[in-house]
Amino acid sequence: MAVRVAEEWLSACSGCEIAILNIGEPLVDLLDKLEFVHIPVLMDHKYYGQCGEKKELDIPEADIGIVSGAVANEEHLEVLHKMRERCNILIALGTCATHGGIPALLNCWTMDEALETIFNTPTTQKPSSYPDEGVPKLLDRVYAVDEKVDVDIYLPGCPPNPRHIAEVINALLKGDKPSLPGKSVCDTCPAKRKGKGNVKKIKRFLENAKIDPNQPIEEMQCLLEQGFMCMGPVTAAGCAIDGAPRCISAHVPCRGCFGPVKKDGNQLLDMFNALASNGIDWKSVVDRKSLLRFSGAHGMLRPTRK
């Protein structure tokens, strides 16, 4: 009997859904064992009946529910509660769902401040009131999924690693409880550690990392040791494919897109601790709030009091 899967996306960008597709050919084999009952990006199941006549939002029952995106408006909340009600196991997919993600950067401002800017740009014909017909009301801030409902499995990443998604689904099909390693990005990074040397301040990423273009990634010195801000020490492992964390493989420092190493970690405080314990002046970091750019839900990012 096929396992029923429902998928929804809240304040999302569709990157997690493309990550599912990036499972590639093995996904076609997986499809033999799965029955997608609801997945708006690919399939035409509707909330209010197929002819839009019903009044109550409905999503079919499913064995596995997958939710991507943060919770930012009343409709996200309604859809999320319905998913929790209808799905036996609920997976929070992607860092927006697990930790707020990029959309939670908006938590640095109140919704009024945000709307004031967005509907008043130089090319916008400023309206007399903000949109409010047939569009869902915004919540007071952006939330992670587990701030609103219980989550059974967390699959962070921006985007999440397609291999993990496949592993988790395969484990669930076997009746196993999937588990992901609790390591940090540094634990999966092949860059060369030589010792921090004379680095006292963090420099902005305004020049490329030093690496001989003909040498493999293992010969590149650790980017933190090169003086760049790299959030490897405080970020959950998972992005590495074939040998190196994704950004590192392009010679670019990590910005923490898998969220904290421990689910409720604080990427800002943890990073400052890591810098301080290496004698690096954490006050040299420009825009410290940026360290929470992927984990700004759970009250981490708040509007500045005036």
Added chain:
Amino acid sequence: MGKVLNIQPVTRIEGHASISIYLDDNGNVKDTRLNILSLRGFEKFIEGRPAEEVPRIVNRICGICPWMHHLAANKAVDGCFGVTPPPAGHKLRELCQMMAHVNDKILHFFFLAAPDFVIGPDGDYSVRNVIGIVRQAPELASKVVKMRQLSQLMLERFAGKSIHPIAGVTGGFSKPMTEDERKGLLKDANTLFDFSLYALDFAKENVFSKYEDIIKNLGTIKTGFLGTVDDEGNLRLYDGHLRLMKPDGSYKDFSYEEYTDYIEEHVEPFSYAKMPYAKAWNEGFSMDINAPKGIYRANTLARINVADKMATPKAQEAFEEFREKWGRPVQNTLLYHWARLIELVYACERTIELLNDKDITDTNVRTKVKPKAGRGIGCVEAPRGTLIHDYTTDENGCILKANMIVGTTHNIAPMNMSVAQAAKSLIKDGKYNEELLNKVEMAVRAYDP
């Protein structure tokens, strides 16, 4: 008492939308609305961020076209800081954009749009999707899955990430291309190019010739068009200048920096996404399908309409065939699909051209960068339309303010009009069913919103 049909969610699109169809007492369509339901606020929350960080924040506007936002942002930040990438840096950026266009178009045509044609617009909804294609046409599905995956893997292998890229950096690119990488990518690019020709033939045989009535009439409206061309009038996706065409075919060319003289954004209460329109035409804004005002479209059909020619041979052949059959400018909404496949051929040919460029493996890929106060306007053609990122920085090189006009938003007003046209022509005397409502959605899907 009239009835309201609430089609939600609009499916097989990249975003959150609903369609409301208002019927009068006789069961005829008196009004329609396409509600755009999401608002995330990127224009607000990049304020205060160091500008060189922004390209890896705004890529998250979209997980299907992140390279477009990434590169438009990089161009804008370069403008703020007054830097120009070295030739290799510039070309590597365009190369990645081309590969991104390739996988985006394969995704849209085969995974999102094709089910309506391959399974049929009246098919059972549980089968009328790519999973249904996997079951009914496994060979086609296997090919398509492989090709889309290949184009993603090419980006991942070279640039680290395909989704939410980080390799475009202020001043250029984060790493040079080695000769081995170049050879590997060239081989794959040729595979994709062959596939692009197959895709166009497949579509001509299974879609455009089989569904002529839908192609000619569904969602067809009369608008202007916006796209990018170079100094010779070639369609360009990375660099060039803007061309805004009126419904009568006359047009005006202007530079990216002048965009605020031509475009303004109208706000409707039923959509969080704003609606750009041509303020330069001095006719105001109206979505009345019988008397539209200021309305223009972007995205593939628009780009094909405004272009005089294509810069690569096979794409030019396909372009000439299209223009001979359909004329200029073409208003039939479903022809977005045909235009999209012509662009797929171009993106493949341009990828190969760039991989064969003598500068592409040069090791000088990034100019020195010093943050400063400034303003930069970065523009590229995203798959969904002309994308504009306009940033202003303070003396620390942090974002002071930002204005973004996202590609798909140029089409919000036109999509509303296509929905009105489709609903009014299909639903009469209270007779509607799943097939007719799906056809209304097909009028939206053509825009690949």
